[in-house]
Amino acid sequence: MEPQRQEQPILTRTWCVCLLALVCCALWGSAIPCIKTGYALLGISSADVPSELFFAGLRFMLAGVLALAAASISERRLVRVKRSSAPMVVCLALAQTIVQYAFFYIGVSNASGVKGSIVNASATFLAILIAALIFRQEQLTPRKIVGCAVGFAGVVLVNLTGSLEGAMTLTGEGFILIAAASSGFSAALIRIYSQCENPVALSGTQFILGGAVLAAVGAALGGKLSQLTPAGIGMLVYLACVSAVAYSLWSILLKFNPTSRVVIYEFMNPVFGVIISAALLGENATLPWRQTLAALALISAGILIVNREKKEGPEGNPRGLQET
Template sequence: MKKWNDTSQIFTKPYLVCIFALICCFLWGSAFPSIKIGYRLFQISDADAMSQLLFAGYRFTLAGIMVILIGSFIKREFLYPRKSSWSMVIKLGSVQTVLQYVFFYMGLAHTSGVKASIITASNVFIAIFLSALVFSEKLSIHKFVGCLLGFIGVIFINLEGGGLDLQVSLTGEGAMFVSAFAAALSSVLIKQYSEKEETFTLCGYQFLLGGIVLTLIGLLNGGNVTGFTPASTLLLGYLGLISSVAYSLWSLLLKYNPVGKVAVFGFSNPMFGVILSAILLGEKNQAFTLKGLLALILVCSGILIVNRSK
């Protein structure tokens, strides 16, 4: 009889994989409106990329501290990477936190939010393709069809008033694609590295390292974050909690499951982002419409097809 105290059993049961993955995506989706609120509370303009990077640096540094403390409490010992693990921490932090977010903010400043959301969603395709190369995961037809349906759903939820055009620039769409590639590559790296090092240790220290680097980049290039109040500090703490909980849980799912089976849930990120933006920011043009419902159906169908039982 399988024991529930066996972590591998908990994180491989199909219905629990679905629940945990959707919790991660809900948390990440809530980051979109939370960051917008944070920019307002900390007086950061949409065009001030360096202050945004500094804000992200604070967030991820805090997330790293949270993961290390939570993981240490769970393991009942202070988590610290082995000497042989520091190279993995540095590579993961450079890709997942530094590379992804530097290019994300660069691209966001030079392209529309619609294009940014769609290009970011392409990381699911990239992650599945990379996992096929690295872990020999099968690129089946149902997996391709499921991803295609999810991607179409993301396009649907983001199409509003002709917000999509065919203009492409290296600093805009090119930078967003690099960010998406970094996000996909980090999924493959965390699965590979978690076989050699404790997942909480990898997540905590890569966030801490990446957060410090982003903070230094922001500070050295004139970034400025002011307006610390109880409300804004609480929001920053929530953003740190989003990263720490969601990424740690996502990493555990990747450790015990094929990358493609988990990555496809990423298509629900923009869905949650749009719905929560409608609730928290009053942006209801996309969420509560027939088009929004169709997008939700497509994304859910894609997830079900990729995760269907043999």
């Protein structure tokens, strides 16, 4: 009698990973134009880094509260991390919120949009390298390297509407690279910590801690919201919802899947950013549609290469999704 095949968990199925990851990327893509809009509505200039940090801190604190509240309502109980998990929260807050966004906001203000976007896309490479070479969570295979290279080519293509001239600087592209490395570490940490903690509780709690630190640093440096308007507050709440929903879903996906299988979708962020920015800012006429579609094709190919399942083994068991 043949052994009964176990049903594959829904959160590891390709269609589910793809759907939820694309939702996350679409939300993060919408955040880029919405942050700029929020700055304008709240009276924050592009050169006012302290106010940007204060704004980010408020956003992430609110995101943490919303994530925990939504999870508690859904589960009909107070969702929180165990006291013994406090070191996990601190480490995750440092990697995912404090270091990543402090360096990212400063780096973006000192780098061109084109080079900044391309350097930031290295987060996907770094996340896979960190997971494979430092934390030994999975194998670094030629297929993953090729898939990342193809996807990265798509990111470069979608950003070629601007200039790549000018020297790179430590406080510009260098800081963005540090932020990307911090993001890679946070992905690996989430995969580890979520095996013994509720990933949504972890995400929400670290957002509150990390956001409080960013807000405190920004306020200490003179950061403030120069003008409070209903529209500006509404945009802040929307951005908090973006972080709460996207990072909670992302954490859940990382709990049940190899890091490379999830983070490869991050190459879609700039594509969604370009399309959503054009729609919200009324730039449809100037959007390079052919270039964007070509970039989308390359990124999709990279995702398919990384997620390609192996053929069934000699006993008929599919092995592609279990590869780590």
